Amino acid sequence: MRAVVIDEPGKIRVTDVPEPEAGPGQVVVEVGACGVCGTDLHIAAGEFPPTPYPIVPGHEFAGTIVALGPDVVxxxxxxxxxAVDPSLFxxxxxxxxxxxxxxxxxxxxTGDTVDGAFAERVxxxxxxxxxxxxKLNFQQGALIEPVSCAVHGLRRLGVEVGERVLVVGAGTMGLIMSQLLIAGGAQVSVVDLAESKLGLASELGAVEVATSTKGLSRRGFDAAVDATGAPRAIEDAFDALDRGGRLQVFGVADGDATISLSPFRIYNDEIRIVGSMAVLNSYGEAVDLVANGTISAxxxxxxxxxxxxxxxxxxLVRSGSATKVQILPSDS
Ligand SMILES: [Zn+2]
Ligand SMILES: [Zn+2]
Known part of the structure; x- marks a missing residue:
């Protein structure tokens, strides 16, 4: 079958590989659609520490079961x-x-440390x-994984109805976060360097959008979500918090990136900094949220x-001009 293979950072091929076999408790899924995510850029560049090489990437996917191994319950x-939760705990x-x-x-x-779904089958x-x-097609199904990451993230952040929330980044993750926050009754402001992305953020219900936090009339956020992983953006989000605010570091930064924050302010303003890593017991709810239209996938x-x-x-993902880019392996 055909698959994307990253032999080592920077060395990517689309090539023939052996068919995957379903081991005990496993199924083989023919991949209908698989989303490309910022993490894939990090994996391609050797910037995602857990990834061994060679690897077939691809962790946001949906498809059809075509074979069952022994002992499948x-x-x-x-x-x-x-749709498949890539988590392998x-x-x-x-x-x-x-x-x-x-x-x-x-x-x-799946797709981060073991072979994933940029392949005909996995x-x-x-x-x-x-x-x-x-009612969901494979493309909508392949958006469930990023939604499940956002569900976990927002559970960690704990936003209340009416709170003022800043979302930094109007890519797929920022827009998913925004939609969930808005559905939960938050007042959401969105910033992104790319002005072209802000229109969709407004259409999806953001109360204010701008190309930087300085362009917003609103000041003093109760919570801020960084959905970029860019150190400068994270620092700006921190600066935009009101006293008592919470900052969520949700975007994936390079493994060796650092940020500069005022420890006095963290102390004096009781700022809370919250990390959020991937999916935890949030995939089933994400299936529902995509199916019921809370997320307009x-x-x-x-x-x-x-x-x-x-x-x-x-x-396309690197250029920052796209929102979600998906690969349709069965079409090749
Ligand atoms: Zn992802
Ligand atoms: Zn464990």
């Missing part, structure tokens, strides 16, 4: 349409045993499959490309 059958380390599997000491994820544990609701997808155009897809 859950009533799955060939032909079932599924060990289940027995200290973090897993205290219910924080996303911080697993042996953390793995083998995954049946336990990570969720039935794709009838279709509007977030700006480009779909065949597997062979993977490098072009990376370029």
């Amino acid at each position: 859950g009533g799955w059958a060939v032909g079932d349409k599924v 060990c289940g027995h380390c200290r973090q897993c045993r205290r219910g924080r599997g996303n911080l697993c000491e042996n953390w793995n994820a 083998a995954v544990p049946a336990s990570t499959c969720y039935r794709l609701p009838e 279709g509007r977030l997808i700006s480009h779909t490309l065949p597997l062979d155009d993977f490098e072009q897809a990376l370029e």
Whole structure:
């Protein structure tokens, strides 16, 4: 079958690889759509520390079960349409045993540390499959993973009705965060350097948009979400908080990036800084939120490309001009 293989950082091929086989408890999923995410850029560049090479990337996907390994439970059958939680928690380390599997000491994820879904087919544990609701197509299904990350993030941030929230970055993640926050009754302001992205943020319900925090009339946010991973953006978000505010570092920064924040202000203003890593017990709710229209998934997808155009897809994401770019491997 065809797959994207990153042999080492910077060395990417679309090539023939052996068919995946379903081991015990696993199914093989024929990939209908797989989203390209900022993390894939980091993986391609060697900036995501957990990733070993070579790897087939791709962790935001939906497709059809085409084979079952031995000992699959859950009533799955060939032909079932599924969206797949990429999380592969060990289940027995200290973090897993205290219910924080996303911080697993042996953390793995399909497409991040084991071969993923920028391929015609991928083998995954049946336990990570969720039935794709009838009304969702594969492209909408491939948006469930980023939504599940946002659900986890917002649970960590704990936003209340009426709070003033700043979202930095109007890419896919920023727009998903905004929609969830707005649905929960927050007053959301969105900033992005790219003015072209701000129109959609407004249409989705942001009360104010601007190309920088200085361009906003509103000051003093109760909470801010960085959905860029850019150190300067994180520092600006911190500066935009009111006393008692919370800053969520949600975007994925380079592994060796650093930020400069005032410890006096953290102390004196009781600022809380909250991290959020991937998915934790939030995938099933994300299926519902996409299916019931809380997230208007279709509007977030700006480009779909065949597997062979993977490098072009990376370029589109890198350029910052696209929202969600997806690969449709079965079309190749
Ligand atoms: Zn992702
Ligand atoms: Zn674990």
